[in-house]
Amino acid sequence: MTDQKKILNSLKFYSAFLKTVNEENFVRTPASGGWSLAEVYSHILSANSLSIVAIARCLHKTATLKRRKADWRVRLILFFGRFPPVKYKVPEVLEASVKKISLEETANGLQKLVRKIEEIDKGFAKFNPHYKAKHPRLGYLDARQWLRFIYVHSKHHERQLKRIAKELG
Template sequence: MSIKSDKQTLLQSLKFYEEFLKTVNEDVFLTTPPIDGWAYSEVYSHILGANLMSFIALEKCLNKTAEIKTKKPDWRVRLILFLGRFPPGKLKVPDSVADLVKKITKEEASNQLIRIRKKIEELNINFKNFDANYKMKHPRLGYLDAKNWLRFMVIHTRHHEKQIKRIAESFD
């Protein structure tokens, strides 16, 4: 759970999204799958939008413009961050996040992936200013520091890889 390993894992997960994007045509990318739920484009919109918002929170923590909170996250949140995955079962997306999901084109998804990759690559420089007391509130997990925000991004991004794979299976 080091910054370096989380960064590498996140980059690897984003590589999955980049490679998958090359294999799907635009019409299928925008089509609601047979299993219902989100189209590929909506999953990409969600995960890329959530990662960009998470980066903003992470940067605020690193720049010390976030709130000062000394209390550690709840034990359930610490367990999620430690295990690197969400509990089994389907979670309902908070309305504040679901309202931001929309169908985006493959080009928009590709451009957002490039933007996120660039931000990840710049992370090493900024973590020298890390202070665990600067935290931003996550809609479900409570107050997270910069390291926790990075860890959340890894977990969340990998979680939606499984969703992409389920959607792909439903088209077969």
């Protein structure tokens, strides 16, 4: 299965999960602290949209020309499709965009994201692995690596959503 299809499957989970939550629980901050479900969705929509912009920059050759491979730790994350089991602080670039959004805003944002992901493969015909855009934590990634990152990142937050929902009851 391609990363694009894996992402679309993950986004199906996000859409289905969204239908199981009421507005009150959606915006409620868990007793243990951290993000509400709304804030997790806000983060995913924002980060994945920015990742799609990075992919477009790489594919349109407006990103940085870099011949060096990604760090071995980054390659391991992308290969295994998982982040190491540690808590990460959201990069400041994204922290400001995280907010409590409504169920309706979230559903609309997911639909837009699905459309963007469905269209993304058209640009890979002229893929060049040397055009890379900088990720705030992982360094310079090419378009395929950015696509893989979207999948890894989305799966990571699926687990977070399940954990928060369990805590909320």
